Amino acid sequence: MKNLMKMIVIAMVGGLALGAYAPVKKMVPVSHIYSPDGFDSNDNVEVIVEGFLPNLCYRSPMSEVEVKGDKIDIKISALSSEKENPYCPEMVVPFLEKIDVGVMDKGLYDIYVNGKSIYELQGKIKVNESVSDAIDEEVYANVEYIERVRGSRNVLLKGHNPSDCFVLEKVEFYDNDKDVYSVLPKMKQISDFCPMKMIPFEYEVEVPNKLKQDKLLLHVRVMDGQSVNSLYNNK
Known part of the structure; x- marks a missing residue:
């Protein structure tokens, strides 16, 4: 019984230690929203966001997107290991993140990137009405x-x-x-x-x-x- 309890305690302590050093997802600075023209209501709409990672303890920028009515809410974050490494090299790493918003109805949409944070940016994108129900039939070079x-x-x-x-x-x-x-x-x-x-x-x-x-x-x-x-x- 004592050996079993000892194993449980060791497992719990080990789990806490691993959790303490696991990278966490943090919102990162963004500097510009690019809204391409020419999307129709049968296209996969994309928004491109420029930003940067604050230091080398940040990696793997990622995005989440949610569309509600005429609003596109985008969150840009990255994995941070600052807690496990207090001496992060101070080097800014720029990135360009492509966000797949999906097929959308025609209209003018408001874009919010990292809304309600110190990094918030706003923009707009227009989606035109398609002349065909088919997905973009053009063949583009790869x-x-x-x-x-x-x-x-x-x-x-x-x-x-x-x-x-x-x-x-x-x-x-x-x-x-x-x-x-x-x-x-x-x-x-x-x-x-x-x-x-x-x-x-x-x-x-x-x-x-x-x-x-x-x-x-x-x-x-x-x-x-x-x-x-x-x-x-x-x-």
Whole structure:
């Protein structure tokens, strides 16, 4: 009996010790909300939030989203191990978090990020009415990352397409009149025979010079209703 009680006490103390050092989820600073233009009521609506981790004891930024009527409530947090490490290196780590809001009805929505906290930000996003009930029927290039061409306004859209029966038709740019260019690399089908074959590509495009903010977001639509996002120095 004494041995059993001893084992229980040891297990409880061990559990408390582990719990004391477990990372905790904490809200983190956010600096900007990017609201891409061009979403319809059959699109997967996305909001992109820029922020930073206060020091190297924070990791793995994550988001939670809730839609109530015309309000989008977003919480951005990260795992913090500050309690177990009082000497956290003071290095700010920037991040860009893509939030999948989902398919939404047409309308103008208010965005609240980390509401009712010292980090609260507010914004808006517009969803247009779709002309079709089908999910976005456009086929976009499977862009994986964006690379700036040094000394120019050009960027390289790089990735792999799943077949050689599609080729790039055109790249369209839309903007939100503020700080986001939505980039649509539209593909066209040139053959009915589409064998699965990973085809690398690199498309060079020039970023328009319409928006005047020093820092912009390039929001590139890709396959399966997703996107790739990158900040762009517009100076």
